[in-house]
Amino acid sequence: MQKIRIGIVGYGNIGRGVQSAINQSDDMELIAVFTRRDASTLNVNDPKVKVIHIDNAFNYVNEIDVMILCGGSANDLPTQGPQFAAKFNTVDTFDTHAKIPEYFEKMDESSKMCKKISAISIGWDPGLFSINRMFAEAILPNGENYTFWGKGVSQGHSEALKKVEGVKYGIQYTIPKEDAINKVRLGENPKLTTKERHLRECFIVPEENSNRDKIETTIKNMPNYFEPYETVIHFITEEEFKENHKKMPHGGFVIRTGKTGFNNENNQLYEFSIKLESNPEFTSSIVVAYARAIYRMNKEGIYGAKTVFDIPIGYLSPKSMADLRKELL
C-alpha cells in the first residue's frame, strides 16, 4: 500500500509532535520538514526526512499528499495558510476563535483553486472540544454547555510571569475549580465566569536577594492575566523547577447537562474530558488523524475548507468503513 506522504511546515513543539505521531502510523510517512531557518542547521533526527527551506516548498507539490502547517495563529498561519492551501491539502491548528470565520473563507477560496482540502482549526480546542460542545447542544437542546481548561500550563501567563522584576523562572498552571465542576454536574446550570471556573497556580524561582512580597503583589495585580483571578503563588528552588516543571501537561472538560421528557423531568449529563502529559503531542496526534481524513476525502473528489464539523469521523481511522462498522460500532 502506498503510504500517505506528509510534509511539515515549521519545526517547533507541534512540528515535532507531528513527526512522532507519524512514527506511530503505519499508513503514513514523513517526507520533508520545511523551515524558515537555514535548512543545513536544522536536525530532525531522521536521515530519511529531508529538510528544505520554506521558499522551495512549492517544488514538492507532487511529492507531498498533505502539508501540515505547524506555525502559530498570530503571525504564521494568516499568510502561510492561504498560500499553502492553494497548492496542497493542508491541516492547521488555527486557534484565534474570533478570526475563524474570516480565515475559513480565505482557506476555502485557496483550496477550491487547486481542488484540494484545507482542514482548519484542528486540535483539541478548537477541535475535539468543539465537537463535544456541538454534539451535546444538538442532542440536549434544553441545557447548558460548560468548558473548563486544565490542569495545564498556560504559555501566555508563564511568559507574563517571566517579565516580573525579580523572577528568574516562572510557570503558570490553569486549574479548573472542583466545586464549580461539581455544581455543573449536578445540573444546577450555575452562572460561572471564566474566573469562577478556574484558579491560577504559579511556581516561581526568584532571583537572589529579590523581594518576594513585591513579586507576589506585582503578579496578583497584573490586570487581565491575574488580577480578576484567584492566584496562588509558590516560591521554589531552581532544582525543583527543573525537575518538576519541564513537561507541558494540559487537559480539560466539556460538560453539558440537559433536561428531557414531556415535562423536562429527567436530567441527562454529558461529559468529555482529557488529561494530557503532553499538550503539543496530543494536539499533533489529532492533526495527523485529520491529515489522513482529508487525504481520503480528497481522493473521493471532495475539496474546499473543512472543520471538524464537516469531516465524517470514519475517515480519521486507517480502517475501512466496513471494518469500523464490524469492530467499533
Add this chain to the structure above:
Amino acid sequence: MQKIRIGIVGYGNIGRGVQSAINQSDDMELIAVFTRRDASTLNVNDPKVKVIHIDNAFNYVNEIDVMILCGGSANDLPTQGPQFAAKFNTVDTFDTHAKIPEYFEKMDESSKMCKKISAISIGWDPGLFSINRMFAEAILPNGENYTFWGKGVSQGHSEALKKVEGVKYGIQYTIPKEDAINKVRLGENPKLTTKERHLRECFIVPEENSNRDKIETTIKNMPNYFEPYETVIHFITEEEFKENHKKMPHGGFVIRTGKTGFNNENNQLYEFSIKLESNPEFTSSIVVAYARAIYRMNKEGIYGAKTVFDIPIGYLSPKSMADLRKELL
C-alpha cells in the same frame, strides 16, 4: 421555514422519547405515529398528531421527510427496516452488534433504490460510544479502549429476576466497578473481562412467606445472567420499590489511555461519560438529531445507508455551518 416532518413507527419507550424530543426542536414537527395496534385505541396525547395503522404507512411518502423506526432489533427492524428504507429517509436504533454488517448491506440496498438515507444503529451504544471508541483509537493508536456500562437498569436481567420463584417485583442495575475505572485511568491497561468491570445489584420485593435464602441462591447461581458476576441482592418493600425504582437510569464510560512521543514517554487520557435519568429519552434525543442530519444531507443529494461514522456532525445541529464555526468552534 418549512419544518422537518417526522413519522414515528412504533410507540413504546423510544417512540414516546422521540415525540418528547421533537417537542424540544423548533425545526421539526411530528406528523404521525404508525402502529400495529388498532389505531383508534392508541392515545398519543396530542391532537395534531395522526395515529395510522402501519399497513397504510406508504400512503404518507409525500407527507413525511424522515421516518423514525422505534421497533426492536430482534423482531421488528430486520424486516421493517429494509421495507421502510425503500420508501423513506429512516433512522433506527439497531443494536445487535454482530448483525450490523448484514443489516447495513440490506438497508443500503433499500435506500439506494429510492435515493434516500437510512441512518442505522443510532443511539448511545451503538452510537455516541462508538464515535468515542473510534475517535480515541484514531488519535491514540498506541493505547487501549475500555467501555463501562452503568449505573443502569438492564431490562434482560430484570426480566430474569421476575421469573425466580418467590419474586414479586425485581430490578437489576449494572454498576461499573470504581477500582477498575481508576486502574484504567492510571494508564495501567489492565486486562479486564466484562465481569471484572461490572457488578450486578438487584432490588427484590419477595412474595409473602417466600424463602429469601432460596431466592438469593437461585439468583446468584443463574448461569450467564448472574453466576460469573459479583451480585448484590437487597430485599425491599413494595412501597420502596414503587417509590425509588420506577425510572430508567443508565450511563457509562468510554476511556482510552494512550502513549505519545518519540519514546512513548507521555500518557494521554481520553474519557467520555454519560449519566442519564432516562435511558430511552437520551437515546431518542440522539435519534432525533440524526433525523435532522440525514434530512439535510439528503437535500444535498446524498443517499444510502449511513452510520455515525459517515455523518458529519455539523448536520446534527439546526444551526448553519457558518454559525457553528462562529459560535461553537
